[in-house]
Amino acid sequence: MSSDDTYAGAGNLQATLDLLWGTQEPPSRGPKPSLSVEQVVRTAIALADADGLDGLSMRRVAEELSVGTMSLYRYVPGKSELVDLMLDAVQAELPTGTSPGSPDTWRAGLTEVAHGEYALYRRHPWVLRVSQARPLFGPNSMAAYDAALRTVEGLGLSAHEMASMAAAVSCYVQGTARITVEFDTAARRSGISDEQWWGTQLPFMTAAFAEGRYPTLAKVYQGGAYDPDDDFFSFGFGLERVLDGIESYVRTRKAQP
Amino acid sequence: MSSDDTYAGAGNLQATLDLLWGTQEPPSRGPKPSLSVEQVVRTAIALADADGLDGLSMRRVAEELSVGTMSLYRYVPGKSELVDLMLDAVQAELPTGTSPGSPDTWRAGLTEVAHGEYALYRRHPWVLRVSQARPLFGPNSMAAYDAALRTVEGLGLSAHEMASMAAAVSCYVQGTARITVEFDTAARRSGISDEQWWGTQLPFMTAAFAEGRYPTLAKVYQGGAYDPDDDFFSFGFGLERVLDGIESYVRTRKAQP
DNA sequence: GCGAAATCGGGTATGGTGTACGCGGAATCA
DNA sequence: TGATTCCGCGTACACCATACCCGATTTCGC
Missing domain, CATH: 1.10.10.60 (Homeodomain-like)
Structure with missing residues (x-):
């Protein structure tokens, strides 16, 4: 630590x-x-x-x-x-040339923005360690934020809704990056290999499972959910869920006069 | 800093x-x-x-x-x-007595879990400052995680999908808490009031807007999206979007044999 | 051209953090 | 009773950020 x-x-x-x-x-x-x-x-x-x-x-x-x-x-x-x-x-590395949003393009635009943000965290993992609760706005961060908002423009959303959608996606991206990016850098930073980290605690977990504790977690674990593979934690899968939710709202909202 | x-x-x-x-x-x-x-x-x-x-x-x-x-x-x-x-x-404070998931109850269950997690960050904001990329699992954290997974049990999801859904929600909750909870503690921690923080940078922003820079951001700002109110950033609104996305996936997936 | 003013470079000192090492004393075991 | 184990914690060390201030450099104004 x-x-x-x-x-x-x-x-x-x-x-x-x-x-x-x-x-x-x-x-x-x-x-x-x-x-x-x-x-x-x-x-x-x-x-x-x-x-x-x-x-x-x-x-x-x-x-x-x-x-x-x-x-x-x-x-x-x-x-x-x-x-x-x-x-x-x-933040100069983030996408700024996004197209204005429309019912047909907002999803692709927001996906581009999300991927750009995720890639930034990949290149500069330390950014995730800085609390952004009260940021200072400089030219680059404002340009990137403008570009993100532009993707959800033209959908009939209120200013507040636009800000909320962009933020929900960003929250998701950051949350995911904290897991994947920081996981990938943890071994080097801590000097404890992934095998050591997992191997040291696994006996405690399996002992608890053997006692019948945490049955759903045991089932999910035994179902291979945490097996090491390249898509151990799926950024794209979860992003689609968030975008599905936004799409549902955009569609529903349009239906209301 | x-x-x-x-x-x-x-x-x-x-x-x-x-x-x-x-x-x-x-x-x-x-x-x-x-x-x-x-x-x-x-x-x-x-x-x-x-x-x-x-x-x-x-x-x-x-x-x-x-x-x-x-x-x-x-x-x-x-x-x-x-x-x-x-x-x-x-993590002993997190909900553990969740009901097993079903098509009718999973959404309420996952909402309870999300709110419990959010409340934890409210009570212990420091938790947000600890990277959870490679956690150690103790009895309490495993119990809470088991409870979260239980809410998405019984929906025909694979182990991997169950883990992904729970994680997507958690990522969103944490991301949101980082903004709202840390915003609320920032003034005290930094010795810089919210008014000072905003008031110092506003002139730079408005000068840029006056030059025609960041037009969408200018519009969203002038549309009142960042006006101080009690629901400045809406936890519930964004959570509904994430849950909508999960619901869409659960419904769609069930339709496939 | 000269003196005053502004600013650069950075030494010294201070206050704060985590923790290695080891000594003296307390408590239990054989 | 002596040996062993373990608690309390002083001392020391290495690392961190930065306040203060002196000497040197550069520009401005007379």
């Missing part, structure tokens, strides 16, 4: 937003900086991609950049703020 | 499982312990409930219990392992 809880939108919000939106004038006096904010952010992303948020420290970023740790505070106000910048930077 | 990434199922798995399942013999020699594992776990839960995982440290738990920090390591192998114990302990 390692430890680092990370929350978007903390620290010096004003300074972070100024950096995100490029609204601060460059200094007109003083020594020339040896780095740029973009360099710091890029380096931090690479470190987090490689070693997770656990592996991200100001010292390590400084080391990678061959500067003193405290120099970094010339570029970003703090570690919190650095993570906010990282979050917006990686 | 504060920092603590927390992963279930790390550290000394064997020792943790022995504690979870009560499979270790109490010592027959040596001084009598002044505490119990349950006391340590209970105190840690109370601290985490009050101050989040950020606020949980071995030093603080020891202080609450009026013992030296290092004494705690007599009861739990480490902080990782303590969190695993905490996770199973709070």
Whole structure:
């Protein structure tokens, strides 16, 4: 067990937003900086991609950049703020060119958005470790969110309903990624192999099953639901369920005057 | 921005499982312990409930219990392992007495499970900060999971499908809780009020909208989708969508021989 | 051109975290 | 009774973020 809880939108919000939106004038006096904010952010992303948020420290970023740790505070106000910048930077990878929604195309559009989001978590698993309850909105995150909403435009949904649909899909995608992506990185991060993790606890489970405890779980387990295979947990299957639900609502709602 | 990434199922798995399942013999020699594992776990839960995982440290738990920090390591192998114990302990609060699923009752059953899970996150927001990608299964978590699976029993679903349905709902519940529960605790944790958070970034957003950027998002925002109200983000609405999708699948699947 | 002002680089220090190691004392076993 | 086991916890170490401040660099204004 390692430890680092990370929350978007903390620290010096004003300074972070100024950096995100490029609204601060460059200094007109003083020594020339040896780095740029973009360099710091890029380096931090690479470190987090490689070693997770656990592996991200100001010292390590400084080391990678061959500067003193405290120099970094010339570029970003703090570690919190650095993570906010990282979050917006990686969201540049999300789809932005979605088509406006229509009864025939919204499902494909929302599927594209969902897959794009899922792929982002695959590339940058650390993003899942940052609480997005109160995000800071930068140019990239707003563009991606605009694109997602666009897929459910033109269906006669209220603004609130549109936001809810996009959010339901995103919640599902994130929830799934937490299982699949984090499962895939767990062995490396923890130093405990999947076989060891499963093998250590299996005897406890099978002993409980043998006593007749947890009968449905026993049946599902014995039915092979958790057998290791490539589609151990099906992103596509569950996504279809969520989209089915949205489709049902869209269809039903249209039927009402 | 504060920092603590927390992963279930790390550290000394064997020792943790022995504690979870009560499979270790109490010592027959040596001084009598002044505490119990349950006391340590209970105190840690109370601290985490009050101050989040950020606020949980071995030093603080020891202080609450009026013992030296290092004494705690007599009861739990480490902080990782303590969190695993905490996770199973709070899951005792989840519903376990669900009825076996049937075409008429599965939806109500799964709704009960979803609401129970959501309520757990409300009471113990820190649980959301622990990655469950590779959990350790203790008696309470297995009982709760068994109960969830029981609601989708008897519908002719395969073991894999049953697991997928339960997981889709859980993913949705967790995703939603991350937004609503963590939003509600964000101001206190960060020291930044909701008004400050929103008010600091709103000028940047409205400036972008004024330039014609993010048109769909602008429309949704101006349509009042993010206005503060009690049902800002609707847990029930989204859950119905997910359940609708499952219902559609269950109905469709039954139609196939 | 010079002095003042602004800003960069980063050393030092502080406060916080988890936990390895090992000593003294308490309790039980043979 | 002596040997063995185990509890309590002090000490020390390694790691983390960052406040404060000094010296050096660069630009502005007179």
